[in-house]
Amino acid sequence: MFCPKCGAQNSDTASFCVSCGAPLKPSAQPIGDTYSSTPPPQNRPASGAPPKNWMTEAILATVFGFLFSCLGGIFGIVAIVSASNVNKRFQQGDIDGAAKAASQAKTWTIVAAVITVIGFIITFFVYGVASLAAIMGG
C-alpha cells in the first residue's frame, strides 16, 4: 500500500509508514457489514395490500349480534366503523393508522361475537327453562 501522507510505498502489513511514520490504516475492513444489515424503510409509500380490515367478520358479528342479542349488534357496528377506517386510512398513506384501525376492528368483532354467543346461550337457556316449566306445569 502507499502512505496517504507522503506517498511512500509500504508493505501491505505495515502499521506505520517507513518513510514518515504516519499510521497506516489497513483498508481490509469488511465492506459488507455496514450495508448488509440495513433496516427496512419505515415510511413506505402506500402500496400493496392494506391490512386485513375485518369487514366481513364485523358484518357477520353485527347480523348475528342483532339476531341473538341487541348488545352484540351494537358492538358489531363499532367493529364495522373501525373496519371501514382501515382502507380509508391506508389510502391516505397512514399505514400505522390503518394497522391501528384493523386491530380495533378485530377487537370489537371478537367482543361482538362473544356477546352474541353469550346472548345466544342465555336466550336458549331462558327458552329451555320456560319450555320445561310449561311441560312440567302441564
Ligand SMILES: [Zn+2]
Ligand atoms: Zn509516509
